[in-house]
Amino acid sequence: MIIRTAEEKDMPELLAIYNYEVEHGFATFDLTPKTLEERMVWFREHNIGNHPLIIAEEDGKAVGYASLSSYRPKEAYKTTVELSIYISRDYRRKGIAGKLASSIIEIARERDDVHTVISVITGGNEASILLHEHLGFEYCGTMKEMGMKFGKMLDIINYQLMV
Secondary structure, eight states: OEEEEOOGGGHHHHHHHHHHHHHHOSSOOOOSOOOHHHHHHHHHTSSBTTBOEEEEEETTEEEEEEEEEESOSSGGGTTEEEEEEEEOGGGTTSSHHHHHHHHHHHHHHTOTTOOEEEEEEETTOHHHHHHHHHTTOEEEEEEEEEEEETTEEEEEEEEEEEO
């Protein structure tokens, strides 16, 4: 497996990974699949400044990705970033999420413009919670019933890592 910076050519695979979660999972609160054009806007907001986007490549294709994105639009938040990790359903439970998370946290630690990494995890995602705790993130609280997906009210669990 290779961990590398995402490129535009990876976007169809990254889109498929993301849209699977939109349609079948709870990792995102998006309810409508994104188009390639919509995700290209997201792509262009990454790999500039303190917003890296990296992928895990296996057999020549992207099988997962991790990104650091803006946490909030207010200027005072500029050194706080939000971590997202998505893994193709066929490649889960192979340690890819941990390798991506470790790699992107190392990138964050090397930058002067990242102070805090935030993760917002959907309640019930025990694998993600365990990964974040293993990486040294601190639990910062649960917000109850923040979104509804597939007829179910979902909590969000907040974790923070100071880098």
